[in-house]
Structures are given as C-alpha cells and as structure tokens.
Amino acid sequence: MAKFKVIISGLEEGKSKTVELEGPNAAPLIGKKIGDVIDGTVFGLPNHKLQITGGSDKDGFPMRPDVHGGVRRDVVLSGGVGFKPKHEGERRRKKVRGNTITEEIVQVNMKIIERPK
Secondary structure: OOEEEEEEEOOOOOOEEEEEEEHHHOHHHOOOEOOOEEEHHHHOOOOOEEEEEEEEEOOOOEEOOOOOOOOEEEEEEOOOOOOOOOOOOOOEEEEEEOOEOOOOEEEEEEEEEEOOO
C-alpha cells in the first residue's frame, strides 16, 4: 500500500505541519495531480481546502507540473523545478517525475487555500 508524508504549509503561524498517511487513508491522494484541491478532513484540518503544490518520489526526483502522467522521464529543462541554471540560456537534460501522484511518490507538498471563517 501507499505511504505518504504530507507537508502542509500556510498555517497562521507561518509554520508547516507534517502528516503521515498509510493504507486506506492515503487512497484519496492516488491519481490526483499538482494543482488539484482536496478537502482537509483527511489531514485533520476540517473545513479547510488544500491544494497540491508538488512532491518527490522514493528516489528523490521532484514532481514537475508540466510533465504529464505519473512516470519518470528525461526532459530538457531551462529552469524551474528540478534544475537551477548557473548561466543564462543554459539547458540540461534531467530526470523528473510527472504531475500525477502514484504509489511511488513518498512526499506530497500542499498549501492551505481556504480556511473556515
């Protein structure tokens, strides 16, 4: 079964919260994509809405929003998630994970976009 370490940011104190999900509790995340909005009751935050912002897989490769699917791919990057160029115009082929959460994902990053009033 899937096991996720979910990091939730956007709390009032400017801190983040870590929640570990296993088994049937992790099932609502599988198949979701970066940018999807999820209800916070699964993570112990009732009446909150959370947005998926990224994550990484079991080998540390980051999820990238513009790579579709849940597989690892070699992509030519000129900046952004997975590659920080040292020189202007530099591009490099790097391995990144797609934008869909699968069982191979270990860490999922989320932010709070709606709080209860």
